[in-house]
Every structure is written in C-alpha cells, then in structure tokens.
Amino acid sequence: MPNRIILNETSYFGKGAIESIAPEFNARGFKKAVVVTDKDLIKFEVATNVTTLLDEAGVDYEVYDGIVPNPTIQNVKDGVEFVKNSGADCIIAIGGGSPIDTAKAIGIIVTNPEFSDVISLEGVAATKKPCLPILAVPTTSGTAAEVTINYVITDEENHRKFVCVDPHDIPIVAFVDSDMMMGMPKSLAAATGMDAMTHAIEGYITQAAWEMTDMLHIKAIEIIGRSLRDSVNGVQSAREEMALGQYIAGMGFSNVGLGLVHGMAHPLSAWYNIPHGVACASLLPTIMKYNKDFTGEKYRDIARVLNIENADTLSLEDVRNAACSAIDSLSKDVGIPATISELGVKAEDIPQIAQDALRDVCTPGNPRETNLEEIIELYTSLM
Structure with missing residues (x-):
C-alpha cells in the first residue's frame, strides 16, 4: 500500500508573520471573514493583534468568540449558524487547538451540510467538498492544528472526545508568528x-511511520528538546523555535x-x-516506558538528538531507559503534574475511562498492542 503525505498550501514563519494576513486575504479574492477565537484571546488583546491589521486594511469581518477549551458539538453548531448568517467566504482562526479545531469543523459543515449533526464527522468522514477556506494563526506552540488534517471535538453527553x-x-x-x-x-x-513533544515521539514510533515522516519527527524532537525549557521561561527565541518544532511535528503526525498517549489523554479531557x-x-x-521494547x-535516535551521553554506544536497553528518563526529566522541569490524581481523576472512573481509551482512534497506532487490563493498570499506576 503506498504512503500518502498531505501538507498545507502556504505558511509564513517568524516575527511579523501575521502582517501577511490582509495581503493573503485580498490576493485570494475573499470578501468577508469570520474571526473564530475565544473570549480570553479577545480580553487579553492577543486576537486584536490580528483584527487591528484587518481594520487597517479595510477587511470586512465579524468575530465569533464563543470557543471553549475542549470545544463541544454545540460550540460547532453555534459557529456554523454564525458563519452562515454572516455571509463570510472564509474563516480566520486565531488561537490554540480549540479555536482552530472548531474552525475546521465549522468550515467543513458549511460546505458539507449533510454533516450538520457534527458527530457523523468522527473518524474519516466522506466529505465531498473542501471546507470554507481557513487562514490559521496559532497562539500556542503545541497542537499544530494549523497544518494538520485532524481535529478533535467533545461529545459532552457521552463524556468523550472524538x-x-x-x-x-x-x-x-x-x-506562525x-x-x-x-x-x-x-x-x-x-x-x-x-503536547508537541508527544506528537513528535508518538508519530516517530507509530505503526504507520515511514522515512519521510521519520525525518520530520526526529527533527521536531531535537528542536523541542533543546528549546522547551527556555520557551516556558518566556525566552522569545525559544518560543520561535517551539513554534517551528511543533509545526514540523504536525506535518508528520497528521x-x-x-498512539496510546493520545488514546488515553482524550478521555481524561472529556x-x-x-x-x-x-x-x-x-x-x-x-x-514511553510501556512501549520501549x-x-x-528508534529510542536510540531520540537519545541522540536529545544529546544523551554515549547514545551511540549504550546497550539498547540502556539507551531506551535513558531516552525515557530524559523525557521524564523534561516533563518535571517544566512543571507537568506527576500524577493524574492531581488533575482530578477518580479511581472509580478508571474502568470506564479505559474502555474509552481502548476505543479511541489513536490507540491502534501504538507500536505495542494493548488491551483493557493493561490500560487500566497504566492509569492506576499514574494515580
């Protein structure tokens, strides 16, 4: 079976990249946009960095800022009605994964109204038309939603993300500014x-990985590994590197x-x-430890780009452990909670959460075949 790769059409990188929004809007002949974002990005004047440029260029637009973290089916339906009523011919999505993912679902339904229930978009939907054109402006260095063919929506009624x-x-x-x-x-x-590091590592070891995506993922691991700590501390050059690293990872995993990290993470969010x-x-x-054998x-490759000493000469077992330890240290250094009980997870919910994780579309890509009992054990070990 041939390998397929799909990448987005055009991207601008670096400080000042957003200054190209109005010229792109005009060059493509668009007449009106809906800016899809969230209230916090409006409140803290992040989205206004873009809308000010639109105002200066005389671009006609309306703002839909009803996006919530872990966007819901209703979020999407409300956005579809907003876009339809606006008469817009494109969307400008500003934010992290939530606004951009919501914009994708909205854009798809506007041009493929037979999927207006939203839930029928789960998996690989047989849409016939490209979505309403989206110009995407990420405000976080993680999801790479601006370059992927994926999006995630929360089904609140059934406590799951799809x-x-x-x-x-x-x-x-x-x-990417x-x-x-x-x-x-x-x-x-x-x-x-x-999250970006997870995309890079899972994409590198997933069952469908091949040479072209390996090239992207290993470079993303290198960039993220050297820049994340400084990015967390607000160093702009490091945030620029993270913006590139997460984008490269997105090109690959899309x-x-x-794999299983995302399969188990989705139900926790839901x-x-x-x-x-x-x-x-x-x-x-x-x-990572669960998958190492x-x-x-590939863990030797990861160890090498993370500058682990003697990565080329360590035994396979030792280098795998060293790669796992390096990621564990990175996670701790940037302040990630060490247990899921700190995040509010309840032990009595784990059997059902594990069922959801086993059914998640990401889980089959894991390099190690898993089962319900092992997923329960993994969640329990993290309590």
Whole structure:
C-alpha cells in the first residue's frame, strides 16, 4: 500500500508573520471573514493583534468568540449558524487547538451540510467538498492544528472526545508568528510544548511511520528538546523555535497518526475537562516506558538528538531507559503534574475511562498492542 503525505498550501514563519494576513486575504479574492477565537484571546488583546491589521486594511469581518477549551458539538453548531448568517467566504482562526479545531469543523459543515449533526464527522468522514477556506494563526506552540488534517471535538453527553480526520479541513494558509505566542503563561507553554513533544515521539514510533515522516519527527524532537525549557521561561527565541518544532511535528503526525498517549489523554479531557496538552504531558513518560521494547532502534535516535551521553554506544536497553528518563526529566522541569490524581481523576472512573481509551482512534497506532487490563493498570499506576 503506498504512503500518502498531505501538507498545507502556504505558511509564513517568524516575527511579523501575521502582517501577511490582509495581503493573503485580498490576493485570494475573499470578501468577508469570520474571526473564530475565544473570549480570553479577545480580553487579553492577543486576537486584536490580528483584527487591528484587518481594520487597517479595510477587511470586512465579524468575530465569533464563543470557543471553549475542549470545544463541544454545540460550540460547532453555534459557529456554523454564525458563519452562515454572516455571509463570510472564509474563516480566520486565531488561537490554540480549540479555536482552530472548531474552525475546521465549522468550515467543513458549511460546505458539507449533510454533516450538520457534527458527530457523523468522527473518524474519516466522506466529505465531498473542501471546507470554507481557513487562514490559521496559532497562539500556542503545541497542537499544530494549523497544518494538520485532524481535529478533535467533545461529545459532552457521552463524556468523550472524538477525532476527525479529513484532508478537506486543512487550513490554506498558516501564520506562525512567535509574537502571537509570547502571551502564553508558563503553564500553557509547558503543556502545549509537551503536547508537541508527544506528537513528535508518538508519530516517530507509530505503526504507520515511514522515512519521510521519520525525518520530520526526529527533527521536531531535537528542536523541542533543546528549546522547551527556555520557551516556558518566556525566552522569545525559544518560543520561535517551539513554534517551528511543533509545526514540523504536525506535518508528520497528521499523515501517520499517533498512539496510546493520545488514546488515553482524550478521555481524561472529556471526563474532567483537563486541557489536552496537560493530559498528554502527564501520560507521556509512563507510556514511553510501556512501549520501549517495541520500538527497535528508534529510542536510540531520540537519545541522540536529545544529546544523551554515549547514545551511540549504550546497550539498547540502556539507551531506551535513558531516552525515557530524559523525557521524564523534561516533563518535571517544566512543571507537568506527576500524577493524574492531581488533575482530578477518580479511581472509580478508571474502568470506564479505559474502555474509552481502548476505543479511541489513536490507540491502534501504538507500536505495542494493548488491551483493557493493561490500560487500566497504566492509569492506576499514574494515580
């Protein structure tokens, strides 16, 4: 079976990248946009960095700022009605994964109204038309939603998150500007940064990995490993590196999928509204250890780009342990909770949460085949 790779059309990187938004909008002949973002990004004048440029260029737009963390089916439906009523012919999505993911779902339904229930978009939906064009401006260094063909929506009624995979949803332009990421508090920089590391590591060891995505993921691990600590401490050059690292990871995992970390993280967010990056980060070191004997030489590659001493000469067992320890140390250094009980997880919920994790679309990509009992043990060990 041939390997497939899909990448977005155009991206701008570096300080001042957002200054290209209005020129791109005009060059593509758009008439009106809906800016999809959240109230905090409006309140703290992050989104206004973009809307000010739109105002100066005379771009016609309306703002839909009703996005919540772990966006819901109702969030999407409300956004669809807003966009329809606005008469807009494109979306400008500003934020982390939540606004950009919501924008993808909105854009898909506007052009493919047969999926208006939202839930039918789960998995690989048979949409026929590209979504309403999206110009994406990330404000966190983690999700890479601006370059992926994936998005995640929360089904509140059934306490679960579902993943949608659709080449029709990829933003046509991304503006990856470190200035837009400087407002992240330390906790958010840490959580989204460890999410990016999770994307890179899971994408590197997933069952569908191949040479082209390996190239992307190993470079992303290198960049994130050297820059995350400084990024959390607010160093702009490091945040610029993180913006690039998370984007490169997104280019990879979007095409080959992820694994058990994401499979187990999604239900934690759905049950307890834990931010996705925090959930992934709390799980990653433990799941790396769980997978280590099923990864061939890939943990040696990881150890090498993380500058672990003697990575080339250590035994396979030792180098795998060293790679796991390095990620564990990185997670602790940036302040990620060491247990999921700190995040509010209740022991009595674990059997059902584990069922949800086993059914998650990311879980089958894990290099080690798993089962319900082992997932329960993993969650329990993290309490």
